Each structure stands twice: as structure tokens, then as C-alpha cells.
Amino acid sequence: MSEASPAKAYALHLGVIALLFVLSFLLPEYYHGLLARIMVLAVFAMGYNMLFGYVGLLSLGHAMFFAAGLYGAGLAVIQLGWSVPAAFLCGIACGAVVALVIGLLALRTTGVAFMIVTMMFAQVFYLLILYFASWTGGDQGMVVPQPARVLVFGATSLELTNPTVRYMTALVLFSIVLLVTLAIVRSRYGRVLVAIRENEERTKMLGYDTFSNKLAAVVVSGSICAASGAAYALLFGYVGSSFASVQYSILPLLWVLLGGAATTLGPLIGTLFMYYVIDITSGYTSAYLLIVGIALILLVLFFPKGILGSIRQRWLGWLP
């Protein structure tokens, strides 16, 4: 992250967004739908990266923030009959509140205890979803009805079930979150976070309140993950408890590790790569968890910096 290249960094990010926009018109239908899903999940990974990459806090419970957004938005539409934008905001608000409470508790611990505590809170959240099955649909989940998934702007209405609308909505969300994370990372606040990651004691000595900075990072990270969950519920119309399970806490970790922790574009690359690997291999074997497992071990053994992290180290030092 050198100082000299803000223009270069922004140009690169806008270029990626433009590329995704153009791809919308070139891709065959199957990959078009897949990429929309990947963009929404990449937002989840970006939220995770905010905390793991920049603050160095390894959470094993981010599924709970994703699920808070998923259920916050899904229940608002299904049970309360809210409109799509209101439900989306409701999802984010749920994620932010959950993140605030969890952050206040979990940040009292450090290291291994932080991982276990976040995993346990996520497990409680998951079990609560199963326990209140009469509202949440339990392990069956719920389908968000198609007529409710419509964006209304004055006279025009956009159906989110339409593939093009869905792709563009996902792209808008992805672009906003990408640029926001880029701005945060380059800001003073982002630098304080990195300082906490590198040496928390010293940062404290320099007069920064590390606890409230970390808490803010948990809330921002949780809100971004919740935005991804809310978008997932509204765009793909399914709200299920499997999204709250441990597996969905591990997946963003895998995507971020693969793409490169503490790189702004890493989460997208990691998600994209992993999705296509699973997609290709599922043609030969149904054992995709095996691939996830092997990928995790190989990554920590030989590639701890991930794809973009290694590229940044070798060739492109300016990569944000």
C-alpha cells in the first residue's frame, strides 16, 4: 500500500467493475447466473476480510452475520410484507445489531478464545433459528414468494427474478461495497486497523482506543456480511438455516485465504476461483467438501498469503 498510487488503485477497481458489467452481455446463461451469485457471496467475503485481513481477528462465526441479514430481510418480506428496499435495510440493521452485541462480548477475548467464542455464538444463533421453527421454517427454510421480489421506482417496477436485473443489482451492491472497503482501507481509520493487527500494544501506547476501533470494525464487517445475506434472500429467494451453519463461517475464511487476506480484490478472486473449481470438479465427483478441505490445508501450508497477496509481494507492490 504505497502512497503514490491512489489513481492507479481506483482505476484498477473501476476497471474490474466495468469488466463485470461487460461480462453480463457476453456470458452464457448458466455462467451469468453463477456470476451473480458469486458477486453476492464475494460481498460476504469482503465483509469477512475487513475483520480477518485488516484487523487480524480470525472469526469462526461470520455465518451468523450473513444469516442475520438473510433472515432479517427474508422475514421482513414473508412475515411482515415489507417492500424490498425496506427489507434490505432491515437485514443490514439486524446484522449491525448482532455484530455490536457479539463484538462487545467477544472482543474481551483474544487469539484462540476469540475464535471459539465467535463459533459458539454462531452455533447458538443457528440453534435459535431451528428452535423458533414456527417463524423461521426450521431446517426446511422458507421461499421468498416471487411477487414480493419486485423493486418499484415510481411507475417502473423491476422484477428481481429477471436474470439481467438480478445480475445488475448484484453488481451494484458489489461495486458499492468494493469502493467503500477501498475507501476505508485507504483512510486513516483503515491504517489504525492495520496498526492494531501488526502490534496492538504499541497502537494503544500511541493513544488509540483499540477496543472501540476493533468494535467498529466488527460492526462494519457484520453489516457488510448482513448486506450480502439480505441481498441473497431477496435475489435468490431462499432463506435457510444451512446458511447459519458452521460451514458458512468457514467458507468466507477459505475464500479470503485463497484470494489473499488484506487485499481489496482478493475476496472476489477467491470466491470466483473456489466456485469454479467446485463447479468443474462436481462434474467428476460429488465430494466437494474434500476439495474444500484439501484447499484449506494446502493454502495454509504453501500459500499463506493467497493469490493476490503473493502477486502483491512479488510484482505489484501498489496493489491495495
Added chain:
Amino acid sequence: MHFGPHLLLAALEGLVTSAVLALTALGLSLVFGVMRVVNVAHGEFFMLGAVLAWAITTAIGGHPALGFLAALVIAPLIVGAVALVAERLVLRRLNYNPEATIVATIGMLYIIQQLALTFYGPEARPVEPPFSYRILLPWFGYSGYKLSVISASALLLTATWLVLTRTRIGLVMRATQYDSETAQAFGIPVGRVYGGVFALGAMLAAIAAVLIVPISQAHYLMGQDPLLLSFIVVIIGGLGSLRGTVVAAVLIGLSDGIISMFFSPTLAKIIATLLVAMVLVFRPQGLFGTASR
């Protein structure tokens, strides 16, 4: 049945859970205590033990006790060997870095689980108990095998305790736990100790699984609950403390048995998990542990 006998039955079932849990959690606790590694794949070693027990008893046939005894010896050995290989190939190369090892053991969890699904299949399969003697109490008959599980577990726990406190191997392990660098300086082969402890931890989980498999069936997802419960036990008992682990296992097993019998099992799990998370937040050394150095 009246409330009293009902409670007795719940307590007995709880004690069986405690017995198995204490063994599993002890394995997790040893690995964490000595190596400072949080082994997320511990539940899968448990599952592997149960699945192997089924495979061995089916292969041997004949009298159920014969196959069961063979499984009790062979299954833990195989699981221990698998753990040793995993430790040599992966954990050692990571220098036992806490965060990297967690990610790596998550990877192992997925690999073992998927291989079990591929080669063993999604069905739950029973293993016949070595003997089927029912002890008749005034209110209900109770399986003699379940009671023998409790005593077998007590025996194994005592043996582990004796090894840890009375033998040279135990001394070496405790020295490594206390300060691995100084231990190394005194000529203790710390790397070998780590390998042995990781294998021993996995073997304890496998023994627990072989003991429980005649009661509950072998299934490829059966490692999840023991993992979570072992975490709970180890945290409440204080990381690396054997006595705390046993006390906590009895406490959790009994309360799990009693709460599950009178309330919803999901609610019991929610309360237990939440309580433990709070213990970890507000009293990180555990209820029985002493503050870390």
C-alpha cells in the same frame, strides 16, 4: 413412572454421556494443553473410531464380544496412526502456529468427513454390544453394557492420570506443556512428544467412540456433537486440567441428560453453548483452572 425413577433414569443416561465425553474431552484437552493446538478435527477422529469399529466387527463376525474386543484394540491404533501422519505432514510444518493449525484442522475435518461419506456411506449402522445383560432395578431394567461403559471410562481415566503423574512419559509431557523451550534445552525430544500427544488425543476419542457405538449407531456426521460438547467441557474445566475436565464432563453430561429428558434437546444445547461462551468471555481460565501465566 414416577418422578424419582424418571430422574434416576435421566441421571444414568447422563452418566453414560459423561463417561464418553470425559474421554473425548481429555484427548482434546491434552492436545491443547501440551501443544497449544485447537484440534477442530477431534470430533472426526471420534467418528473414525466408530466407523472403524463397525468395519472391524463386521469383518470378524462370530460372537459379538470377539469383534468388539478386536475393535477396541485395532480402531484406536488406526486412528492414532492417521493422527500421527496428519501431525507430521501438516501441523509440524506450520510450527504449531495457533491460527494456521485451526484452519488446517478444519481442512482435516472436511477431508475425513467426506472420505467417510464416500467409503462408508450416509447410513447409520449399528454395532452389536459384546453382551446383553439387563440389570433389573425395582422400577425398570437397565442395560448392563451401559454401566460397563461407565466403569471402563473410569478405569481409562484413572490409567491416564497415573501415566501423567507417575511415569517418566507423563513427566516429559508435563515438562513440555510447562515450557517447551526449556524442555528442549534439557534434551526432551519435543517434536516427538508433540506427535505422540496428538496421536494419544485422537486415540482417546476413538476409544470413547468404540465404547459408545453399541449404544448409538455409527454415522459419518456423528463427530459434530462430541466436538462441541468436548469444547464446552474443556473450557469449563479449564484448558489442560485433567481433574477439571472430568468434573466438567460429569456436570455437562448429567445436566444434558436431565435437561434433554424434561425439556427440548435444542433448548438444552442453546443454554449450554451460551453459558460456555459467557464463561470464556468473563472467566477465560475456566471455572476450575487457575489464571494463565
